[in-house]
Amino acid sequence: MLSCKQIVEHGSDYIEKDMGFWRKVEMKLHLMICVHCRRYVRQLKRTINMLSRGRYYAPSEEQVEQLKQQYQEVNGKR
Amino acid sequence: MKDESLPPETELVERLRNNDVALFERVVKTYHSSMYAVAHAIAGPAIADEVLQEAWISAINALDKFEGRSALKSWLIRIVANEAKTRLRKESRSISLDTVDEHWATDSRFTPNGHWVESNPGWDMSSPDELLAADELQDCVKKHMNKLPENQQQILNLRDVGGLEMEAICNILGVTASNARVLLHRARDKMQQVVARFQRTGKC
Structure with a gap:
């Protein structure tokens, strides 16, 4: 039986289905009986989703203006 | 801003080719963050802005050649990754897994036999x-992302924030797929803990 720690160590592999058949079965069995690990996997999924949609490096207004200007210049030459 | 706020791809590209400045601004605001994450991870923070600027110019110039075989975002990410690779940082890029393994070995969330020490409160609703x-949470996530060991931060930025495929990431960073997976998961696990703590205590 896998321990909770092993579940946590392989959380991404489980979510991305990047594991062998038997390991997957072992993880599923553990998750069936362990509410804490089920919660962890759900939270990990939410975290990944959040990271992929967050805007952690939003451009400054100045950068946006500069890019718009460049866009218009190039388009003017098309 | 989410992708959903942009028009369908074909219309989007057509309008961009026809000098729709307002739409271009929305595209910049939607994709800039992911593109920056890729530039930052590959070329380093010192020249990420420069790389991004060049990438946008290349993209604007190449808009007529965009054939729609991939999504616009993937196309933009590829352009920025290529631009960044030509400016690849010079410093050592060796990837060490020692600190990662050490972390799992001493993870205080678990008892010596691998059970949770305390219940992991549910914020997954x-x-x-x-x-x-939640702006404060997002600021907190960003702060802790910057505190990650560099190799973990690189992979998290490339994969989750930037949306690059693992195969491309392994090629760019010169790491094996299994090492990349371990580093990525370690970074995600850390971010999960940051969100969990914030949701539980309201503290960063």
């Missing part, structure tokens, strides 16, 4: 939209 709308 908060939808991703709610998490994204």
